[in-house]
Amino acid sequence: MTSRNGFQCAAGQKHVGCLTCGKLMADRDNRSLHQNCVLCTQYFCNLYYPPCSKTGIKLKQLSTFRNEAKIDK
DSSP states (O other): OOOBTTBOOOTTOOEEEOTTTOOEEEOOOOGGGOOBOTTTOOBOSTTTSSSOSSSSOOOOOHHHHHHHHTTTO
C-alpha cells in the first residue's frame, strides 16, 4: 500500500484514475495536492505520484506554463 504524506486510505475510500496511465489514487478533497486540473477536472497522477509511468498528457501548474512562456514578464 502506497501512502502520500502519511495518508492511508480508509475502508471504502473513493479512488480516481489518472487520465494518462490509469493509476488509481485516493480522491482527496484537498486542492493543494494537485490531483486534477481545475479547468477540465480530469485527474492526473504526475504531480501527486511523480513520475507518471506513461508518456502523454501531463498536468502542469499554470505558474509553470506562465514562466516557460514568459507571460506577464
